[in-house]
Structure formats: C-alpha cells, structure tokens
Amino acid sequence: MLGIKNISKSFTQRGLVLDSLCLDLSKGDSIAIMGPSGSGKTTLMNIIGLLDKPDKGEIFFRGESIANFTDDESALYRRRNIGFVFQEHLLLPHLTVTENIILPLLAAKYSREEFTNKEQHLNDLLVKTGISELAAKHPFQISGGEAQRVALVRALANNPSILLADEPTGSLDAKNADVLGEILVQMNKEFGITLILATHSNDLAKKMSRILRLEDGKLAG
Ligand SMILES: Nc1ncnc2c1ncn2[C@@H]1O[C@H](COP(=O)(O)OP(=O)(O)OP(=O)(O)O)[C@@H](O)[C@H]1O
Numbered sequence: 001m002l003g004i005k006n007i008s009k010s011f012t013q014r015g016l017v018l019d020s021l022c023l024d025l026s027k028g029d030s031i032a033i034m035g036p037s038g039s040g041k042t043t044l045m046n047i048i049g050l051l052d053k054p055d056k057g058e059i060f061f062r063g064e065s066i067a068n069f070t071d072d073e074s075a076l077y078r079r080r081n082i083g084f085v086f087q088e089h090l091l092l093p094h095l096t097v098t099e100n101i102i103l104p105l106l107a108a109k110y111s112r113e114e115f116t117n118k119e120q121h122l123n124d125l126l127v128k129t130g131i132s133e134l135a136a137k138h139p140f141q142i143s144g145g146e147a148q149r150v151a152l153v154r155a156l157a158n159n160p161s162i163l164l165a166d167e168p169t170g171s172l173d174a175k176n177a178d179v180l181g182e183i184l185v186q187m188n189k190e191f192g193i194t195l196i197l198a199t200h201s202n203d204l205a206k207k208m209s210r211i212l213r214l215e216d217g218k219l220a221g
C-alpha cells in the first residue's frame with residue numbers, strides 16, 4: 001500500500017539524515033520505528049505525511065507516486081488518508097472534546113448524510129476509547145492520558161488508512177501509556193489502519209507487529 005523507495009533528506013546544519021531509505025508497508029501493518037534522538041524518525045514521519053519533501057526518492061501510495069504532489073494535492077492526500085498523533089495532544093483549549101474531534105470533519109466538507117455517519121463513527125470511537133463521558137468537557141478539565149485519547153479519536157475522524165504516531169506516549173505515565181498502546185493496537189486490528197509509530201519506548205514498540213531501527217539514515221529490522 002505504501003512504498004518508500006530510496007528516500008534521502010539532508011538539512012544544511014546537520015547533513016544527511018535519511019540516506020536512500022526504503023520501506024514497504026501493506027494494509028493493516030503495524031510498525032515501530034526506533035532509534036536514537038536525532039536519527040531522523042520525525043523527519044521520516046513528516047515525509048510520509050507529506051508535511052515535508054524528500055530531496056531524492058519516490059513515495060508510492062496505492063501505486064501512485066506522491067512525493068512530488070503540489071501543496072493542494074498534499075493537503076487532500078493528508079485529509080483523506082492520514083491521521084496524525086503527536087507527543088502533545090494539541091487540542092484547542094476553547095473547544096470541548098466533541099468540538100475538537102469534529103473539527104477534521106468540518107474541514108473535509110462532507111455532505112450532510114456523510115457527516116452524520118462520520119459523527120456516529122466518532123461517538124463509537126469515544127466509547128471504544130473509554131472517554132465518552134468527557135464529551136462536553138474542555139481539554140484543561142481532563143487528564144493528559146484522556147486528552148491523548150481524544151487526540152487519537154480526532155486523528156481517526158476521517159477514517160485514515162494510515163495513522164502516523166510520533167512519540168504518542170512520550171508525555172504519559174506508564175499506565176496511561178499502556179492504555180493508549182492497547183487502544184492503538186485495537187484500532188489497527190479493528191479498522192485495518194496501517195500504523196506507523198516512532199517511539200523510544202520498548203513496551204510500546206513490542207505491541208507492534210514489526211520493529212525497525214533507524215540508524216545511519218537507513219531502516220533495519
Ligand atoms: N526542519 C529542520 N531544519 C534543520 N534541521 C532539522 C530539521 N528537522 C530536523 N532536523 C535535524 O535532523 C535530525 C533528525 O531530526 P528528527 O527530528 O527527525 O530526529 P528524531 O529521530 O525524531 O529525534 P527524537 O527522538 O529526539 O524525536 C536532527 O539532527 C535535527 O536537528
């Protein structure tokens with residue numbers, strides 16, 4: 001489903017970060033990308049999410065070459081296919097939990113019927129992730145672990161085929177990290193979402209079906 005062929009990326013100050021890196025993923029795969037700080041995990045995730053462009057190489061999504069998409073094409077690809085979860089939940093403080101998770105639906109301009117279906121899907125996700133009773137609360141009224149689950153539900157609003165999670169448990173305690181990890185695995189299994197996560201946590205990485213290490217600009221099993 002996703003093919004990354006010989007991607008290279010360098011930054012002026014740092015030099016080569018990704019060096020002819022290759023990665024092939026099928027629908028429903030779950031992989032953890034591990035590696036030291038500064039090894040390029042976030043850089044790789046940003047390139048897969050088309051938030052950044054590689055200097056060289058190709059990216060294929062369902063057979064289509066996407067690395068040279070225009071900004072508009074990239075935005076559409078992201079909205080339709082990619083969900084993002086970051087270390088910080090990045091919820092908007094002045095909106096309720098419900099309003100925060102509905103925001104991606106508004107951006108995608110669905111018909112009324114599609115919108116209602118997606119809204120129902122979001123309510124199901126709130127139940128599945130154990131936070132449905134928090135729907136009317138604001139981000140500052142809920143715990144960090146709960147907020148990160150809200151961020152995950154928001155990332156799943158548009159039924160993405162790929163979920164990119166960059167250090168999703170980095171700001172959580174062990175218990176909340178474990179809960180979030182289990183929910184990520186459940187979402188991967190239940191919806192067949194391809195899960196790509198970058199993490200320093202061995203416990204989280206072990207929940208994925210493959211662990212890859214990013215070292216010297218390349219991925220190794
Ligand atoms: N936009 C940028 N401009 C310049 N240098 C950058 C930029 N983004 C990343 N870098 C550099 O590229 C290298 C890889 O950074 P990256 O954030 O991908 O590492 P990481 O593996 O995600 O690290 P961490 O585990 O700390 O999150 C670092 O040396 C970083 O300073």
Ligand SMILES: [Mg+2]
Binds near residue numbers: 041042043166198
């Ligand atoms: Mg990083």
